[in-house]
Each structure stands twice: as structure tokens, then as C-alpha cells.
Amino acid sequence: MSDKLRMSGGEALIKALERAHVEVMFGLPGGAILPVYDPIIDSSIRHILVRHEQGAGHMAEGYAHATGRPGVAMVTSGPAATNIVTPLCDAFLDSVPMVCITGQVPLAAIGTDAFQECDTTGITMAVTKHNFLVTEAQDIPRTIRAAFHIATTGRPGPVLVDIPKDIVDPVNPRSVMTWYEATDADMDLPGYHPLTQGDPELIRAAAQLIQTAQRPVLYVGGGILKSRAAEALLELAEMLQIPVVTTLMARGAFPDSHQLCLGMPGMHGNYTAVMAMQESDLLISLGARFDDRVTGKLDGFAPEAKIIHVDIDPAELGKVRKVDVGIQGDCRLVIEDLCAALRELGGAVTPEARRAWRSTLSGWQEKFPLVYEQSEPGHKLKPQYVLEELRDNNPDDTILASGVGQHQMYASQYWRFNHPYTWINSGGLGTMGFSIPAAIGAKVGKPDRRVWAVDGDGCFQMTAQELVTASVENVPIKVALLNNSYLGMVRQWQEMFYDERFSEVYLSENIPDYVKWSEAMGCVGIRVESPEEVAPAITKANAINDRPVVIEFRTDPRENVFPMVPAGKTNSELLVDPSQEHLRR
Amino acid sequence: MSNPDRFHTIVTIVENKPGVLARVAGLFARRGYNIESLAVAPTNEERFSRITFTVDVESAPLEQVVKQLNKLINVVEIRELPPSECVSRELMLVTVKADSRDRRELMELIDDWRAYVLAENTKKIMLSFSARTARLDEFEECLKPFGIVEMQRTGRVALPLLS
Numbered sequence: 001m002s003d004k005l006r007m008s009g010g011e012a013l014i015k016a017l018e019r020a021h022v023e024v025m026f027g028l029p030g031g032a033i034l035p036v037y038d039p040i041i042d043s044s045i046r047h048i049l050v051r052h053e054q055g056a057g058h059m060a061e062g063y064a065h066a067t068g069r070p071g072v073a074m075v076t077s078g079p080a081a082t083n084i085v086t087p088l089c090d091a092f093l094d095s096v097p098m099v100c101i102t103g104q105v106p107l108a109a110i111g112t113d114a115f116q117e118c119d120t121t122g123i124t125m126a127v128t129k130h131n132f133l134v135t136e137a138q139d140i141p142r143t144i145r146a147a148f149h150i151a152t153t154g155r156p157g158p159v160l161v162d163i164p165k166d167i168v169d170p171v172n173p174r175s176v177m178t179w180y181e182a183t184d185a186d187m188d189l190p191g192y193h194p195l196t197q198g199d200p201e202l203i204r205a206a207a208q209l210i211q212t213a214q215r216p217v218l219y220v221g222g223g224i225l226k227s228r229a230a231e232a233l234l235e236l237a238e239m240l241q242i243p244v245v246t247t248l249m250a251r252g253a254f255p256d257s258h259q260l261c262l263g264m265p266g267m268h269g270n271y272t273a274v275m276a277m278q279e280s281d282l283l284i285s286l287g288a289r290f291d292d293r294v295t296g297k298l299d300g301f302a303p304e305a306k307i308i309h310v311d312i313d314p315a316e317l318g319k320v321r322k323v324d325v326g327i328q329g330d331c332r333l334v335i336e337d338l339c340a341a342l343r344e345l346g347g348a349v350t351p352e353a354r355r356a357w358r359s360t361l362s363g364w365q366e367k368f369p370l371v372y373e374q375s376e377p378g379h380k381l382k383p384q385y386v387l388e389e390l391r392d393n394n395p396d397d398t399i400l401a402s403g404v405g406q407h408q409m410y411a412s413q414y415w416r417f418n419h420p421y422t423w424i425n426s427g428g429l430g431t432m433g434f435s436i437p438a439a440i441g442a443k444v445g446k447p448d449r450r451v452w453a454v455d456g457d458g459c460f461q462m463t464a465q466e467l468v469t470a471s472v473e474n475v476p477i478k479v480a481l482l483n484n485s486y487l488g489m490v491r492q493w494q495e496m497f498y499d500e501r502f503s504e505v506y507l508s509e510n511i512p513d514y515v516k517w518s519e520a521m522g523c524v525g526i527r528v529e530s531p532e533e534v535a536p537a538i539t540k541a542n543a544i545n546d547r548p549v550v551i552e553f554r555t556d557p558r559e560n561v562f563p564m565v566p567a568g569k570t571n572s573e574l575l576v577d578p579s580q581e582h583l584r585r
Numbered sequence: 586m587s588n589p590d591r592f593h594t595i596v597t598i599v600e601n602k603p604g605v606l607a608r609v610a611g612l613f614a615r616r617g618y619n620i621e622s623l624a625v626a627p628t629n630e631e632r633f634s635r636i637t638f639t640v641d642v643e644s645a646p647l648e649q650v651v652k653q654l655n656k657l658i659n660v661v662e663i664r665e666l667p668p669s670e671c672v673s674r675e676l677m678l679v680t681v682k683a684d685s686r687d688r689r690e691l692m693e694l695i696d697d698w699r700a701y702v703l704a705e706n707t708k709k710i711m712l713s714f715s716a717r718t719a720r721l722d723e724f725e726e727c728l729k730p731f732g733i734v735e736m737q738r739t740g741r742v743a744l745p746l747l748s
């Protein structure tokens with residue numbers, strides 16, 4: 001690679017992406033980014049043409065969630081850049097590695113309110129891990145290398161690279177550059193040195209706390225998946241025989257079928273997971289961030305628990321809850337060191353008291369399982385039943401991508417997650433419309449795996465057009481659309497906390513016609529209204545692999561998600577399913 | 586500025602690049618922290634700028650501010666300087682009314698405080714005064730009765746004590 005190769009900035013950009021091992025990107029061209037679209041024709045990179053830039057962003061996220069590799073999106077300036085702000089924020093809050101390339105007006109036009117100019121780096125400053133405005137074609141290779149480095153190391157996140165048109169346009173002399181293979185030294189990031197190894201003394205202190213705890217819980221968040229620590233976690237949990245809760249971001253990080261798994265805690269977590277944290281005397285938080293949806297009212301959260309907090313982002317340690325031992329580091333490395341430290345201390349001890357703890361937990365599990373009432377013949381389907389059937393008629397390694405709302409909570413509650421990277425959802429931002437594009441991104445990244453999107457009727461109407469992308473690009477995802485004709489989650493809050501005064505939550509039962517709409521987008525559309533049709537429809541959908549399939553399940557609009565910790569209440573005030581209420585003193 | 590210990594100084598070394606100040610200031614705004622004062626200039630190494638903030642530690646958890654600042658890619662180094670561990674100064678330029686009636690009184694004040702006269706005419710005097718922030722506050726109070734025409738304070742700058 002020593003021979004000097006002159007090329008345009010646009011060619012260099014695509015070449016730099018190839019060098020970053022990008023195999024696919026999601027995008028949509030326009031004026032400012034046009035010169036970069038020309039070299040794509042000759043590139044090894046597959047480009048997936050989306051129908052809306054929000055779709056490109058969520059596809060990149062879905063791809064990253066499923067593969068662990070950074071997702072890449074490329075869009076033009078102005079309205080395209082603003083259209084991708086939502087996925088950037090989504091990726092920022094859920095720490096998803098992603099690189100977004102945006103076109104920008106020529107350098108000389110910046111600041112003049114030129115056509116399709118917007119201050120993209122200004123707008124996205126608060127929703128990206130970092131962003132760059134490149135001003136010289138010669139800087140393109142090193143900036144792209146830096147962008148991927150920042151997106152994928154430390155706490156992962158979205159990085160945006162804004163590219164003025166003149167530095168990529170071959171007709172402009174400013175675009176001429178001499179290609180070079182950018183190295184780490186070229187990145188010039190004097191302020192960026194993420195630490196990955198935990199402090200051995202703190203790890204020893206953590207091990208000692210663990211040895212003496214009587215009611216310990218492993219509180220596992222999305223960081224376990226980001227650090228590829230699922231195996232290490234399994235070893236730690238089994239060695240210590242400590243129960244595990246997996247947050248909404250961490251479903252699948254520890255197998256639901258494992259006897260130590262308590263499932264999901266939080267606002268719609270199951271009784272045992274919520275109460276185990278609440279009554280614990282030691283929370284071992286691994287890659288989790290004490291989100292308010294997990295802690296409930298902070299004052300009353302796990303009042304007796306000491307806290308061990310492991311996170312790669314030092315700003316998370318003690319941000320929300322004071323820690324007793326805070327360890328900055330990569331979860332996988334810290335867990336491995338912790339296992340070693342525990343072995344040094346003579347291996348796991350099981351204080352007598354822990355037996356009582358285990359039996360308390362299994363008592364709760366027996367008393368307060370997730371429940372719902374099956375529908376009467378002739379009535380609307382129960383969404384929980386649809387999820388159970390979906391779970392039971394698909395292999396364990398199926399990837400499930402969810403929208404946001406009641407259906408998301410049912411999916412997390414009723415699916416059985418036994419493998420990491422099988423659950424893709426929008427946790428931090430709660431972005432309606434996430435599931436279909438995210439599922440497409442996941443399927444592109446994992447073409448041999450079955451990918452289902454679980455969506456609500458409200459969410460579906462926000463991003464359904466990406467099913468056109470899926471059809472045309474031959475990405476055969478499957479969609480389970482739970483049509484309850486409502487913005488169900490909002491309806492639930494209005495029912496419970498606003499005296500059943502329903503304001504602007506009814507969508508419509510029959511408009512749009514989801515089957516026709518799906519067919520118009522090149523998918524197979526199926527409508528299911530009664531319980532006995534559910535499994536056969538899923539089986540039918542699973543047999544179709546040459547195009548996307550949408551099954552519209554007509555579900556009961558009156559169904560609410562339980563358990564529930566009402567907003568602003570402590571986790572001890574958890575509301576169980578009405579049928580279980582009499583079991584709580 | 587009632588309790589001087591409330592105000593801590595954070596010194597950050599940042600890359601001297603366009604937009605870096607916006608990132609830093611934006612972070613304060615977005616996390617709900619108030620900046621009491623701010624001084625920015627390139628360091629002796631031109632790649633870097635030094636930003637000195639004064640923040641009210643009673644209104645914001647300093648540890649979070651520092652940790653969040655540290656996450657900014659362009660921030661190279663951060664140091665917290667509690668009042669007892671640094672020397673700090675602030676500079677004030679101020680134009681004060683000075684007609685013949687109380688001009689003498691004002692000149693005495695300027696002398697007492699060791700302020701410098703930068704310019705004067707029959708109606709006004711322009712002064713420069715540099716000291717600790719609290720002294721600037723006091724001097725400002727003394728000038729008020731004469732009538733302050735215009736004033737600019739630089740915000741606090743600080744260096745750690747010699748060790």
C-alpha cells in the first residue's frame with residue numbers, strides 16, 4: 001500500500017468504510033451526499049435503500065444489536081439528517097455502536113442557510129457519543145477510523161461524520177486527496193482513553209462483600225451484551241449460586257430457563273425479580289445503570305442493599321445510587337477477575353442464610369407467576385397468548401425485535417430468552433416504530449436466523465413503509481402485529497391513573513386494512529382473530545422465506561400489562577395482576 | 586457570592602478545535618448545571634485550550650459534572666481546584682462616572698484598592714482591577730455609588746498552589 005494513490009474524497013470515504021470491514025450500509029441519497037453514492041456502485045459494500053432515513057438508522061441499530069458489529073447509515077444533508085436524529089438518540093441511550101455519515105452543503109456555503117443546510121453537528125451533539133465535521137478530503141480516512149474506534153470502544157455509541165459536498169465531489173479541486181491507510185496514531189484523540197481493566201483492589205473488595213452477603217442478587221444490564229460477557233456471567237452466577245435478574249436491555253444475557261434466572265425487573269417486571277432486588281442486601285450491578293424504570297421511586301429502592309456497581313462508563317458509578325464498591329471496567333474482564341478473586345478467597349461460600357433467601361424467592365415464584373386469563377370463545381385474542389404461541393412455535397435462537405408499548409412488555413415477559421443477542425428493543429428512548437427497521441437490520445446481519453418483529457398497531461403505522469425495503473431487498477422478516485386498535489400503553493395509563501378518561505388513544509380497528517397494506521408492500525398478509533388460528537398462522541408464516549410476512553392478530557384492547565409499578569411509586573408498591581391481589585397482604 | 590467555598594474551580598484542557606466550547610457549554614446546560622464563570626484561551630501548546638470554570642457546588646454535584654466532562658472526546662484533562670488548593674484571580678475593566686463633585690473621592694478609592702487608571706476624561710474614568718473574585722465583588726460595591734457606566738469581568742482563572 002505504499003504507492004501513492006490519488007482519488008476523490010468520495011472514493012476515499014467508501015474505501016475507508018471498506019477498510020473498516022463494513023459489509024452493509026443503510027441509506028438514501030440526495031444532493032449533498034450524491035458524490036459518495038457514485039463509488040458505491042463499484043464497492044463491495046452492500047447498500048440497502050430505505051424508504052425513510054429513520055429506517056436507515058434503526059436498521060443500523062438492529063444490525064449492530066444482532067451482530068455486535070457497528071451499524072452504518074448514510075444519508076444526505078438537511079431533512080435527511082434531521083430524520084435520522086431519532087435513531088441516533090436511540091443508539092445513544094442504548095449504547096449501540098453505530099456510524100452515521102451525513103452529507104453537508106459545501107464548506108463555503110456553511111452558515112449561509114443554503115438549500116438543505118442544517119447544523120447537523122450542532123443538532124446531534126447531544127445525541128451522539130461524538131461527531132465530526134470533516135473539512136479536508138485528506139482527513140477522511142483518519143476521521144472514519146476514529147469514528148469506528150469511538151463507536152465501538154469504551155461505552156459504545158453512535159458517532160456521526162458530517163461531510164461537506166465539495167470535499168467529496170470529483171469536479172471540485174478540494175476533493176483531491178492522496179489515499180493512505182489510517183492508523184491509530186492518525187486518529188489524534190488525545191482525550192480518549194477508555195479503561196477496560198478493573199482495579200484489582202476494588203475487585204477484591206467486591207469479592208469480600210459477596211462472600212458475606214445473605215440476600216445477594218446479580219442485577220444484569222445491557223452492558224453484559226455489549227462486552228460479550230454472557231459466558232463469564234454464567235460462570236460467575238453458577239459458581240456463586242446467586243440469582244440473576246436481566247433488565248429489558250439484557251434479556252437473553254442469562255438464559256431464562258436457568259434455575260437461577262428470575263427474569264425481568266422493573267416497572268413491568270415479574271413479582272419475584274422486582275421483590276428480590278427490593279429485599280436484597282447486596283445488588284451486584286453489571287453493566288446496568290439504575291434506570292428509573294428499574295428502580296421505581298429512588299428513595300424507596302432496595303433500601304437495605306449494599307451496591308457493587310461495575311460499568312465501563314465511570315460516570316454511571318454512583319450517578320443514581322450511591323455505591324459501596326464501584327468498579328470501572330469492561331464487564332467481561334471484571335467478571336473474569338472477580339471469579340479469580342473469589343477462587344482465591346476459597347471459592348464460593350454459601351452462608352446458611354442464603355438457603356432461606358432461595359426458598360423465599362422460589363416461594364414468590366410459585367405464588368406470583370405471570371398470569372393472564374384466556375379469552376372466552378368469540379372474544380378478542382389475548383396478546384399474552386399470541387406471544388406464548390409465537391415462542392412455542394419458533395426455535396430458541398429466533399431473533400425477536402420489538403416496538404414500544406404493551407406488546408413490548410408482553411414480548412419481554414412471555415418470550416423465553418435463552419441466548420444472547422436474540423432480543424432487540426428500544427429501551428432507553430422507547431422509540432415507537434423501532435421494530436420493523438431493527439428487525440430488517442438484524443436479518444441483514446444474520447440472514448440464516450429467523451427474525452420476528454413484534455409490533456403494535458400504533459408503532460406499525462410509524463415505520464411500516466420499511467417493509468417495502470424488506471420486500472425489494474429480499475429481507476424476509478416476519479411481523480407479529482398486535483392490533484388492539486389503541487395506543488395501548490397510553491390507554492392503560494389513562495385507565496389506571498386518569499379515571500378511565502380516554503384522550504386521543506383510539507386508533508381504529510379496521511383502518512388501515514393491515515392485510516391489504518402488507519400485500520401492497522410485497523408481503524404476505526394474514527389476519528388472525530381466534531385462538532385456534534394463532535399457531536397455524538405462525539406455522540404458515542414460518543414456511544414462507546421468499547418475502548416478508550405480516551400477521552395481524554386482533555387482540556383485546558382492554559388487556560393491561562401486569563405487574564406494574566405505577567410511576568412515582570416505590571417498587572414495594574408493585575401492582576400484581578388483579579387475580580393475584582388477594583395473595584398480597 | 587456569599588459563601589466562597591461554594592464555588593469550586595474546574596480546569597479543563599481541551600483540544601483547540603472549532604465547536605469544543607459549544608460541546609462543553611452544551612453539556613452543562615443539558616445536565617442542568619449552572620456555570621458561574623468561564624474563561625477560555627489557548628495554552629502554551631497551541632493544540633490545546635485551557636477552560637477554567639467556576640461552578641456552584643451547592644447547586645450541582647461536582648463529581649457528575651467532572652465525569653460527564655471527561656466523557657467528551659475533546660476534553661483531554663480535568664482538574665478540580667478547591668479554593669484551599671489554588672491561587673485564583675479575576676480581572677475587571679470598568680468605566681465609572683467621575684464628574685468634578687466626587688472625583689477626588691473616587692481617586693482616593695482607586696489608590697486605596699490599587700486599581701489602575703487606563704483612561705480618563707472629564708466625565709468618566711476607566712479602571713482595571715485584578716484580584717480574587719471576592720475582592721472584585723467588594724470593589725464593585727464601592728464603585729456603585731459613583732455610577733458604573735460599563736463593566737466587564739473575565740471570570741476566575743486559577744493555578745494550583747506551588748507544592
Ligand SMILES: Cc1ncc(C[n+]2csc(CCOP(=O)(O)OP(=O)(O)O)c2C)c(N)n1
Nearest residue numbers: 405406407432456457458459486487488489
Ligand atoms: C415516537 C413515540 N411517540 C410516542 C410515544 C409514547 N407511547 C409509548 S407506548 C405508546 C403506544 C404504542 O401503541 P402501539 O404501538 O399500538 O402499542 P400497544 O401499547 O398498543 O401494544 C405511545 C404512544 C413513544 N414511546 N414513542
Ligand SMILES: [Mg+2]
Nearest residue numbers: 456457486488
Ligand atoms: Mg396498539
